[in-house]
Amino acid sequence: MAARKIHEVRRADTTALKERFRQFLTELGMRMTTQRDLIIEVFFRAKGHLNIDELYQQIRQIQPGTGYATIYRTMKLLVKCGLAVERHFGDGQTRYEHVPHDTHHDHMICLKCGSIIEFFNPEIERLQDAVASQHHFQLAHHRLEMFGYCKNCR
Amino acid sequence: MAARKIHEVRRADTTALKERFRQFLTELGMRMTTQRDLIIEVFFRAKGHLNIDELYQQIRQIQPGTGYATIYRTMKLLVKCGLAVERHFGDGQTRYEHVPHDTHHDHMICLKCGSIIEFFNPEIERLQDAVASQHHFQLAHHRLEMFGYCKNCR
DNA sequence: TTGTGTGCAAACGATTTGCAGTACC
DNA sequence: GGTACTGCAAATCGTTTGCACACAA
Numbered sequence: 001m002a003a004r005k006i007h008e009v010r011r012a013d014t015t016a017l018k019e020r021f022r023q024f025l026t027e028l029g030m031r032m033t034t035q036r037d038l039i040i041e042v043f044f045r046a047k048g049h050l051n052i053d054e055l056y057q058q059i060r061q062i063q064p065g066t067g068y069a070t071i072y073r074t075m076k077l078l079v080k081c082g083l084a085v086e087r088h089f090g091d092g093q094t095r096y097e098h099v100p101h102d103t104h105h106d107h108m109i110c111l112k113c114g115s116i117i118e119f120f121n122p123e124i125e126r127l128q129d130a131v132a133s134q135h136h137f138q139l140a141h142h143r144l145e146m147f148g149y150c151k152n153c154r
Numbered sequence: 155m156a157a158r159k160i161h162e163v164r165r166a167d168t169t170a171l172k173e174r175f176r177q178f179l180t181e182l183g184m185r186m187t188t189q190r191d192l193i194i195e196v197f198f199r200a201k202g203h204l205n206i207d208e209l210y211q212q213i214r215q216i217q218p219g220t221g222y223a224t225i226y227r228t229m230k231l232l233v234k235c236g237l238a239v240e241r242h243f244g245d246g247q248t249r250y251e252h253v254p255h256d257t258h259h260d261h262m263i264c265l266k267c268g269s270i271i272e273f274f275n276p277e278i279e280r281l282q283d284a285v286a287s288q289h290h291f292q293l294a295h296h297r298l299e300m301f302g303y304c305k306n307c308r
Numbered sequence: 309t310t311g312t313g314t315g316c317a318a319a320c321g322a323t324t325t326g327c328a329g330t331a332c333c
Numbered sequence: 334g335g336t337a338c339t340g341c342a343a344a345t346c347g348t349t350t351g352c353a354c355a356c357a358a
Binding site for chain 1: 242262264265271273275277278281282285286289290291292293294295296297298299300301302303304305308
């Protein structure tokens, strides 16, 4: 029951993402294709940071004819569309990560009008983890508050 | 007078950095060389994020015989030594930035013993600036506190 | 039907590496 | 004096691109 629910939520998410991508493509006079559809499917079903080769391997199991170039080209589009982010560790390869839509977020606080802008930056999150582990620190939670002046008050 | 003082501080800094690097090399059974010395000199005198080619151009003006490979190899060593950090923007090139030793820092706080670890992560700082400007937010200051368990308490 | 997308292979460009000579310690 | 370092050029490897054919709109 619970598993089924999760599955449904997942499916819905992927569909919405595809719709958003299709819209993005249309605006640029581009087309949705079976390859792009499949790449989104595989990318968003997978966990963690995938490099092109990992995507390629998984995609070739479903559509053996797919080429590297298509995956490269599609991932660039997903980044441009805002559905994925590039990540560089130190191994010379580009890795891709979902843009998460989690509940956790940090805050920007306007010193003049007091308005609060919520944001979430996966790269900052990752770096916090990295810093913690460098110091052998077991991270429980964190708080990042950025103070300044919002668009209207600056 | 003030300028002179700054100059002295700068010189002292570079010397200290070289000493630190020499020590690092010695520990690994490696040697300081005129090339490495010069690369440090140029790198730490320069501002901002330099790519290999920019370093190469500057270094060739002083020591025309220097090769690309040496610069690549030395910058990797500086990173390993903790004096430089790699930075990837999106242009396919690696850029290098000094590890700053500023006064600003953030905190990790142990929930058990209350000990505080200060840290400074230039990448987090940069990302905060990026997030702020994405939201047209003029950043004044920030506070990053990470809570968890220190090495001894975890 | 009309482009736009794809797969392939070749091209590209940043980085690494093998090697013979050089220079630190 | 022995060994690590350098410069050069070739090799490597991730990524991009040109082109002829395929397919979405």
